[in-house]
Amino acid sequence: MSSNNNPASWQLNCPVSIPANAEYVTLAHGEGGRLSRKLIQEHILASLNNEYLIALNDAAQLPKIEGPLALTTDSFVVSPLFFPGGDIGSLAIFGTVNDLAVSGAKPLWLTLSLILEEGFPLAILDRILESIARAARETCIKIVAGDTKVVPRGVADGLFINTAGVGELITPIPPGPATLQVDDELIISGPIGRHGIAVLATREELGLEPLPLSDCGSLLQSVELLRSGIGNQVRCLRDATRGGVAAVLHEWAEASELTLSIEERNVPVSPEVRGVCELLGLDPLHMANEGTMVIAVKPGAGTAAVEILKSIPETATAQQIGIVKSRGIVPVTIRRTLDSEQPLDDPLGSPLPRIC
Amino acid sequence: MSSNNNPASWQLNCPVSIPANAEYVTLAHGEGGRLSRKLIQEHILASLNNEYLIALNDAAQLPKIEGPLALTTDSFVVSPLFFPGGDIGSLAIFGTVNDLAVSGAKPLWLTLSLILEEGFPLAILDRILESIARAARETCIKIVAGDTKVVPRGVADGLFINTAGVGELITPIPPGPATLQVDDELIISGPIGRHGIAVLATREELGLEPLPLSDCGSLLQSVELLRSGIGNQVRCLRDATRGGVAAVLHEWAEASELTLSIEERNVPVSPEVRGVCELLGLDPLHMANEGTMVIAVKPGAGTAAVEILKSIPETATAQQIGIVKSRGIVPVTIRRTLDSEQPLDDPLGSPLPRIC
Structure with a gap:
């Protein structure tokens, strides 16, 4: 079906067995x-x-x-x-x-x-x-x-x-990343990179058991809880799809002309995602998510935002991951383990095409 | 580019010459x-x-x-x-x-x-x-x-x-084909089959000179004129895209449970479209349009509708093509030349894939 003799996309991991008398699209x-x-x-x-x-x-x-x-x-x-x-x-x-x-x-x-x-x-x-x-x-x-x-x-x-x-x-409408201010707090709603790794592991037939699960799911309830709880404290939200969390942070840094600074140890990553990323030399911050968002709130509102998110299972591992600083030399920084801050790369493309 | 060694779709009839230092999508x-x-x-x-x-x-x-x-x-x-x-x-x-x-x-x-x-x-x-x-x-x-x-x-x-x-x-909203009544009048806004024939002639490199033009264009002004002129008389409108005029008539016959009856001699067809259709054994009524619509109006309103359409160049050759009758043996009939009425086929698929 696909042009290069690979199995067709619909054959890989397909849960439907095709009967002998199957009908096909013409x-x-x-x-x-x-x-x-x-x-x-x-x-x-x-x-x-x-x-x-x-x-x-x-x-x-x-x-x-x-x-x-x-x-x-x-x-x-x-x-x-x-x-x-x-x-x-x-x-x-x-x-x-x-x-x-x-x-x-x-x-x-x-x-x-x-x-x-x-x-x-x-x-x-x-x-x-x-x-x-x-x-x-x-x-x-x-x-x-x-x-x-x-x-x-x-x-x-x-x-x-x-x-x-x-x-x-619905009021209040988040005003967007151009309104970010110094000391705003950055939150992630759950473990990152799960969708990218689930697709990668399936497509490349990495043989992982069990296969890591995508986070593919709805953010509706968590956004509604944030709105009703601390709606006026929210600057912006973004689901971290293609390009992952790193792409969102870079877009927000560009829109606000500030520096966004995160702590690697605060970023939730599941053991499966961490394992595959270490094996293949990938950064979970660049991997796609399909039910995980980055949130920026006004100074001091981070704890309340995390508590609200933790009240439902979908976002039970939400974490504050960093803050907004005045514009430094680079737009996005990360402190990895005990080292000093270093730049977080803006993904040029992606380690992985066709993840969504 | 395409898989079967045909020229890529973008090479055929492409008006852009690609410079040596061209950039390509990655x-x-x-x-x-x-x-x-x-x-x-x-x-x-x-x-x-x-x-x-x-x-x-x-x-x-x-x-x-x-x-x-x-x-x-x-x-x-x-x-x-x-x-x-x-x-x-x-x-x-x-x-x-x-x-x-x-x-x-x-x-x-x-x-x-x-x-x-x-x-x-x-x-x-x-x-x-x-x-x-x-x-x-x-x-x-x-x-x-x-x-x-x-x-x-x-x-x-x-x-x-x-x-x-x-x-x-915008009020009045056309109530749709389920409201069709016996003696409603059927109108076509212009010559039919032009888009299908333009695509066919280009793709199959039929060598026609000049190549027949598609009717690809906006129906906005003609619909607005009908609304402001005889809005309350319009039952339904439909642009006759895939499946052509025949598919629209069959959909309306199904929705209304009536028979739609047209006269072939009243259906405008350009000489180029007629020529290609005769050569290849195609019926213009099955060929796609991309800027031509079928209109049904209440009994007696057809003449006013045609006059309104004729007032702008895009629909200057509008014609009344038939009427709605009580349900007969077949859902859509056509009188060809001097013969008696015969069934007009509902296209199963199309003579021509990928016309839009």
Whole structure:
């Protein structure tokens, strides 16, 4: 399926066994005629139906939103499609829900667009649609509009997904990284690097037992608790996806023109992630997360923020990891073990393509 | 670039010559680090900047909308990327704007997500971004959020685009095809099949001179004129994209449980489209359009609708093509030349994959 004789993305770690009489996606499924409608009705609506999607109009007609809006989009090209702790479907929903949540919005509606490769098994698509439906239920969002395209064998890798999300901004809206001040406190919501390592270990077949789990999940509840508890103390939040925590810190340093300084010993890293990173010479701070966020709060509010996060299981290991300082020579510093501060690299690219 | 030794999609009909020192997309451009930010700032923002996009947050923060909302999404995988009359960029904007327009909404904001293939020339990306910017200006919409992913060589075909669009529903909102009644009148806004034939002629290198032009363009003005002129008389509108006019008529027949009946001699078809269709045994009614819509209006309102459409150049050849009848044996009938009525096929798939 993929062009270089590797197993197709959907074969690796796929939990679905393909029966002998399996049905496969054909080009005609993407062309707007009867087979397109059959795919939509028997597969997509079967998993995702709701009062808006059922209309199957060119655009969903939705009720008025009272407040200002948030709008976001993400495409997902993760390889493999299934990884420990999630799959491309749950990733697509949680990724977009989290983008809305950390922007200060209550997620309401999502669009879902599939680019399928000719020959993709419909049984696997159904499994991914179930995963999408489960993640949507968990986060109380509705998928209200969609699109399906099919491309010939060899010009995709099984399945790419795009989601776009609309949310309602809820006061107080975090004012963003440009408002960071000296002595603001930096917090991480949980152990870092889990998604990147889960995908890497699966894709490279590292033979780890058990495979480390991705943190792929919703940040909605933790953001809501922070808002209701210390909403006016929060400067900014960001889920640390591609580029990891290091990329977030560098973006915030650039936006604020200050230096962000962290202590390595305060950054939670699971033993599995630490083990793989040491083995392969990777820095967990550069590894992707899909349900872990960096938070900046006003001076003195860090302890309260950590306590709020520790009250729910998803963020039970939240930690204060550093503070904001006046602009020094480098934008982001890290104190590793007992050494003095050193620069934390801004990842140029990533050690690992296609993690989301 | 594509897997089967055909020229890459971006080589075919590409108006950009690639200089010797050209820069190409690398995997690192998609990984959220410095190169991702460089791609966004030097290429994407350079073409598309506005007050919302510049914030580069996880989600755009947007003002409140007064009325109810419309939300839509589409992915674009057209091959080739450039065709006479448009390219994947203008197609992505007009496609989503038209979906909002025919749903009764004023298009406001779009998201833009790019899936790039490693090795894609940045000069071609810039050309497509300019085309996106031009189409956005023409339709007065803003691109407020985006995403960029890069996949390895051979697992995409140059560039796939996803757009999602948010609009404000404007009263009177067309009530939709389920409300169709006997004697309603069916109208087409212009000559049909132009987009499908333009893509086909380019991709198959049919050697036609001049190449037939796609109708790729905005339906916004024509929909607004219909709304302000005879808004309460309109039952439903639909841009006849994949599956062509035949697919729209079949969807409406299914939704209304009535029979839709058209006269072939009233359906406008350009000589170029007719020529190619006759040569290849294709039916223009099955060919895709990207700026042409079908409209159903209440009995007696067809003449006014056609007159309104004829007042602007984009829809100067609008025609009434048929009427709605009580449900007969088949859902859609056509009278060809002097013969009696015969069934119009519902396309199973399409004569032509990847036209949008």
